[in-house]
Amino acid sequence: MTYTAIIEKTGDGYSAYVPDLPGCVAAADTRRETEALIQEAVTLHLDMLRANGDPIPEPLTTARSVPV
Numbered sequence: 001m002t003y004t005a006i007i008e009k010t011g012d013g014y015s016a017y018v019p020d021l022p023g024c025v026a027a028a029d030t031r032r033e034t035e036a037l038i039q040e041a042v043t044l045h046l047d048m049l050r051a052n053g054d055p056i057p058e059p060l061t062t063a064r065s066v067p068v
Contacts, residue, residue, distance in 0.1 A: 004061040005038045007031065019061040021045050 007016045015027040016038040024045040026037035049056055 001059050003042055003059045004063050006063065007034055018042055020057050020059050
């Protein structure tokens with residue numbers, strides 16, 4: 001499965017969230033670190049859902065850059 005992570009520049013670093021996995025977030029000083037943390041967060045989030053017997057949400061969100 002592939003989930004879309006939204007990564008945003010903040011005032012002092014970067015933050016990320018996965019729309020299809022509510023509560024799955026990460027933040028760090030650099031984009032690279034944020035990307036690594038959100039990947040780890042997705043893995044842990046899915047592990048937690050499985051451990052609790054909860055359904056695994058299908059990845060439905062997509063993102064696209066729009067040139068203007």
